[in-house]
Amino acid sequence: MNNIEGKVVVITGASSGLGEETARYLAEKGASVVLGARRVENLERIASQIKAKGGLATYLKMDVTNIEEVKALVAKGVEVFGKIDVIINNAGIMPLAPLAALKVDEWNQMIDVNIKGVLNGIAAALPLFQAQSSGHFINLASIAGLNVNPGSVVYSGTKFAVRAISDGLRKEVGKDIRTTIITPGLIESELQFGSSDEATSQFIQQVYKDAIPAISIAKAAAYAIDQPANVDINELIIRPTVQEV
Template structure:
């Protein structure tokens, strides 16, 4: 594990924030934004070289950052990620469950391995983050879960059936978590629309890839989502921002 200290804001305002899928896209933007806000960010992803670059940018700006290679589909790996953060920093205040994949295809393409991958990362990965973090939040009597879902949690389109299914599941799991938990533990779902990211690069189906180029003609930068996450976690303890949909003004 790599760690760099930072002190951009008073200690009482700073939080220890875990971010999965932090090597690119929304995860990277969130890491940069929250570190600039003065929080200590604990970043997890599979691509260690990319994580190192994000960490270097944060530490170079005087921010606090810790990194660890994780695979969110591995429950033990996620538990070790969270437990290590608690050991090193004494607590965890927020987890941003952001890791996700989007290899879109029509169902009749029968890309079952890609379906399985989406289920493993987008659903099981979220559950593993919740399972690893919830005991720590409960023992402290506070905490904040942030799930990065998708506009696909609210609407289904051709070639997106399985992806939308995983994001509907992410929305439902997070909403159920919110209803089950005591008020001291906050829960937020962020549903991005079309965002500049590498997600579309995982599409192998030619038809879905072509359609996605048209769909993504209008997009917003990943920092727009990072700003929404920053807003949610910066609210007073008695304010729980439950859900936000953030998309390009031109996306209807």
């Protein structure tokens, strides 16, 4: 049985990395995917390639920090495919640096994208899910949301917040709506290139030599979606076997 086929899945941060890989994988499994991100040329290319393989996809240029644009992405899915079954709040940034570097603008950007972006996704989809008495939130957290290391303090704070928000959401929405936290470790993505702090960036490039492919996260999302409606996979932690923390 394939519980993915026929479902409509909204994905933020879908123009590259984990979001792109997840969109492609779910489309292969029969889902209709609604792609959102700022880089519209990437979205157009990905959607075209999915459709060329017989999949169903649409896209919209949007920014997760703008609630109206997130609502528009959800509305786009309903307009094109008639419903929304899943929203994957995937968009995130990781400009790591020591606190002493005082990169306050980057702190604010992480809060806006990593925390407010998830909340905007919830705000956009929750009324629809409640009205149809079904739905599935999948929120991307991080190993950094379980353990804080020097240089990742603010990023970790945002991912601790995602886990708290997700668990609270699960407790509030009741029996009809599912909530999953996906917690990646070292996974190949553009996140590793986000640091403007030279020493931190060099360290990250070294650490990410152990990263595993983004398809690992796509398969985790598919696993959670594929479960029967009464099975709620609340958290999946995926990391390389060599990663200790």
